[in-house]
Amino acid sequence: MNSELPPRFAPLPVRLSPCLGESTNSYIRRLARANHLQPSFLHCYLCGPPQWFGRPLLEHLATTAGHSPEALEQALVDANSLGGTNRPRRRLPRRNPFAWRQDLAHRIAQEALKGTQIRTLAKRHNLRCWDVRLALEVPRLTTAETSQLTDPITGELADLVEGMIGRKLNGRQIWTELMDHHDYLVTYDSIRHYIRYTRPLSRPKGSGPGSVL
Template sequence: MTETLPEQLARLPVQVSLRLGEGTDSFIRRLAQANHLKPSYLRGCLVGPPDYGRGKRPRAERLAAVTGRRQEVLERVLADLVRQKRARPAPDKPKRRVTASADKPALFAAIRRDVQAGEQSVRKLAARHCVSPYMVRQALASPTPPPRKERAAIQGRAKGRVGSAIDVILDEYAATHAGQLPTVGLVWERLLDEHDASVSYGTVHRYMSSHPLRNPDTLTRNPERSAGNYLAAIQQTFHANVLQHYQVLLTAVRREPARHGLDGSFSSMTAFLLGLDAGSSWSMLTGFQEWLVVRLGRGHDLTWPLLVRHLTPGGWTHLLTKQADAAAVITLHRLLRDFFTLRERPDGLARIFLDYQSWMITQDWYQLEAAETAHGN
């Protein structure tokens, strides 16, 4: 394509106002909605060939063509339309090196030799060996390097903001496509079009690459954790790794129900879960009914399959249509995931029953039964 292509783009009939400092994706989303276009479609047009959108930055000249505004105005108003160049460090400033653990004993020995030779300034020692003053002080304190500290996994703000939305998209797609998973591009487009999310293609790709639906083995990577209180130790009669095994199995069933002899309906999935629960001496779903009652706010006299039906979007329906059945299956798997996440905590089961007890004592029927019992005694 030639460079004159932006001039061939038609100006959109409806324009939106500019907001100083607004992100490019946010502006494109407002512009698309005002013209009854999908944000992902308009963004792809603004990126242009050969990529058309996914993971690429919209081109300023194409955005200027469809808005009728000058390119320099858009670049000045939209915060991230033009990639900012990073400032290069001064050429005379030495770069600090990253020292591997295996090289630290030799480094510490060299620093200590310099001190014995008469050098006492921590700043000069740090500049000579291209390390931080903190590492110089470590070398002076002991010839043996301390072990590296374990760092917690970093979770970006975008991942925490759109993670639940991605889970919903994966659940709905798997339930309606025989356990198949959508592509990263499809999930990214749905986030833009249906959830008004400004998220990079790379963030969606990283989230999905480690998602249990795509890699069920990730559910078993956590080390076994023992119960942290007496109630949990009494109620949870099988180890955490067994609970994780059931999660892996349920994930596989959700992806490919036919391979496990199921037709994917809510009734077949309920029967399958009841069988698994019976095989675990009724320990797998311990606390599930109580947990659902607290979420629903009623229904202490209902079984968990009925509670799930009440928690399905749209509420209880007497006859399950095909659409309502699919929604019930999606809700069941989502509730099971949240329930197992809580159960894996050391005090998870104890917290479930404490919450259930706190809910019960606020109910009128419980107060009446307690009063009748006290009067009878």
Template sequence: MTAAPEPQPHQLPIQVRPRPGEPTDSYIRRLAHANHLRPSYLHGLLTGSPNWSGQPRLERLAALAGRPSELLERALADARPSRRQRKPAPNPVSPKKIDKKELYRRIRHDAEREALSMRALEKRHNVS
């Protein structure tokens, strides 16, 4: 037995333009408010899953919003599929753990001799 294809949702009466760089959830919220729907209902409708959770499907959002999916993919910040996940580069020199006395001595030395600002000292010694 084959599963029947999901029916595409009908276009909503009030169309809302996506803002460039806008998150998908924000766009769904604005679209729902403009059409007098609860954002949670619209989000659940867009996921298409029985428990109404997960990432909204772009083709369903495009059909509801009356916009091409390519336009939504370009405009919405998190609509694009993530590119290849990169592993963080290994730190070539692992910092040795120094004791507090030595750290304080180095911070005082840099503050007195080089007249560094607090922000520069924090950044240099990786402290807050």
């Protein structure tokens, strides 16, 4: 009798290929809905305790999606910020070549999301393939290295979050509702940062950071 437990992660019935330049959150959301799952459930399942709202291991996401880690790393714009075993840190240039051409980097990212391949983009914009890959990561670049930055919560998204705070939802509940029922892709850290530091000074009394996290 085989007493071994089955592996925790197994490929989902419906497989989806990631779009070039897509974010991890976007891919998890599409993968979940294709398999009739709540996106927040799949995200937390992939992360596991204690970091339910963090970032999944690349290997776990790859196994569940039915693709190789290498395939996801080539496509997902923030794959190098995911955890993993024995994954070398991606080397980046000291200077960001798109520092003064953010519009070009944004245009390349939009074309990549439509399915345009890296070689085609490089030829179209007279760039090296490496430069195209770097353009897909520009929104995540800091002065020294690539890391996950907090996405700003402004405009309509801020109004939406304020409405949830008014309904007495805490940070985790806000993240879950945004993940499952809205088209905004916001990290839990971004929500916490907004509640703690960047909410308007005119917020109602009794809605301080400690009451909703």
